[in-house]
Amino acid sequence: MDQNQEVSSPVTRNDVRDIVTDIVKSQMTIFMSQLNESIASTINKELAVMKTELEGVTESMGFINKQYEEMMQAFKVVSKDVSQLKEENTQLKNTVTTLNHKLNFLEQNARSNNIEIQCVPENRNENIFSIVTNLGATIGCAVTEDNILQCTRVPKADRTSARPRSIVAQLSSPKLRDTFLAATIKYNRANPGDKLNTSSIGYAGEKKAIFVTEHLSPVNKALHAAARLKAKELKYKHVWVRNGRIFMRKSDDSAYLFVKDMDFINKLI
Structure with a gap:
């Protein structure tokens, strides 16, 4: 054997461990690199899908926002119209109320000569003018047929009522109307136990109260x-x-x- 030839030293346990460690590190580096590439690829794919979906959501939100803005503009127009209609409705109600008051005033004024005689029994052959003149004589307010411009029984407001139809007499003037009403009040005050009734004007049978009011x-x-x-x-x-x-x-x-x-x-x- 050549004395200059180096004799190989035996491989120790530590040498084996170092070799294995280096191999593992190398494989781990390769594995981690591949894993990172795989994760990055997966994430990129998912991000691409999410980006696409996000773009769709953004587009939808843009559409919804546009629709909302258009709806708000329409709502403002409608609100303005509603407010205007409410104001017009209030004005119309006030106008109707005013017209109703005026109409009622005119209707009442047209009755300024009238008296209404209530609860006088009805007879088929009655003479309403005579009833009114007889009533006037009873209460001390002389009224002739010449003072009565018109005289009639009026329909009942409640057709089921058992009360006779009222008599409405249009006298010649508001003054005579007021005199007739005042005479009725005076008569009733003078006869608190026997106020104006059917027997007062010559009706036979049970006494029934008679009322004279403004028409x-x-x-x-x-x-x-x-x-x-x-x-x-x-x-x-x-x-x-x-x-x-x-x-x-x-x-x-x-x-x-x-x-x-x-x-x-x-x-x-």
Whole structure:
């Protein structure tokens, strides 16, 4: 053997471990590189899908936003129109209310000569003019047929009512109308136990009260009826009519109230 030839030293356990470690490190480096490439590729693919979806969402949001803006513009236009319609409706209601008041005033004014006689029994062959003149003689207010411009029975507001139809007489003037009404009040005050009734004007049989009032327009008649019901409910002592206007008074010492409309009655406490 050549003395100059180097003799190989034996491989130790540490040498084997170092070799294995180097191999593992090399393989791990390759594996990690491949893993990173795989992860990056997967993420890029997913991101591409998400990007596409996000672009679709963005486009949809843009469309929705455009639709929203158009809807808001339309809403503003509609809101403006609604506000205008509400204002016009309020004006129309006020106009209708004013016209109704004027119409009621005209209807009541057309009745300024009239009296309404209630609860006089009906007979087939009756002479209504004679009933009115006889009634005038009874209460001390002389009325002739020449003073009666028109006289008739009027239809019932409630057809099921057993009460006779009222008699409406148009007298020659508002002054005579007021005199007739005042004479009726005076007669009843003078005869508190035997107020105006059917026997007072010559009707036989059971006595039935007769009432003489102003001839009210349909609106005022309904208002008068409502005022009387409210007065009964709230224990108001007086309800009366003067020149087509309705008044209430809770007691003899309290101030009188002018009943303007149904809202006034509904607010009474």
